[in-house]
Structures are given as C-alpha cells and as structure tokens.
Amino acid sequence: MINFILDPKAGVPFYRQIIDQIKFGIASGKLKVGEQLPTVRALAVELEVNLNTIAKAYRELEIQNILETQQGTGTFINQYEIHLSEEEKENKLKDICHEFTTIAHSYGFTVADLISHLKKQN
Numbered sequence: 001m002i003n004f005i006l007d008p009k010a011g012v013p014f015y016r017q018i019i020d021q022i023k024f025g026i027a028s029g030k031l032k033v034g035e036q037l038p039t040v041r042a043l044a045v046e047l048e049v050n051l052n053t054i055a056k057a058y059r060e061l062e063i064q065n066i067l068e069t070q071q072g073t074g075t076f077i078n079q080y081e082i083h084l085s086e087e088e089k090e091n092k093l094k095d096i097c098h099e100f101t102t103i104a105h106s107y108g109f110t111v112a113d114l115i116s117h118l119k120k121q122n
Helices: 015-026 040-047 049-061 084-108 110-122
Strands: 065-068 074-077
Touching: 015 040, 015 049, 040 049, 049 084, 084 110
Parallel strands: none
Antiparallel strands: 065 074
C-alpha cells in the first residue's frame, strides 16, 4: 500500500495527484495486482478532501482499466502493467527536485545543505 500525499501548492488538481500516485505505485511495484485500495469514503476522510475528488480519480482509473470496482467488496488494482519510460521517470524526478529545492530555498537552505543532509540519510 502507498501513503497518499496531496500537495495543494503543486498546481495539479488533487484527483490528478491521486491518479499519478496510483500509477507510479503500480509501476514501482508498491501496488500489486489484486491489492485493495481504500474506499472512496475512507480515502476522502484520510486526505481531508471531497468524496467526489476520490470518486473522480477512481472512475478515471477504471475507465483506463487500471482499477476494478466490485460492488460490495471494494476497489482493486486490475491486471494492468504500467511501464514508465526513462524520460517519464526523469521528468517526474525533475519535478520533485524542483519542488523540493524551491521549498528548501524558501527556508534559507542551500543546495549544498540539502545534499549534505540527503547523504546522511543513507
């Protein structure tokens, strides 16, 4: 299971962030075929968003055949393989790094500070 994290400053609608996180979760192997996702209501409460936001994300993923909802039992990861190209991975990492450094700079940290701290975490 993945921990969903929504960023209101990202400029990306919440439903799109949920879709992206599910797709990247599948591509990275963190979400497996047959794994059950939280209910729409449970995820909406957890993320403190409107039920319709979660429903829209799940519905779009169902249309793409990535998720399957079984009435009365829940929503599951469908038999679907997502392969991310190296370009897509690189673009995602670039976006993450840009956002990370922007936030860090707003607190007065330098890139050298970030690199030093990241090296200590490993």
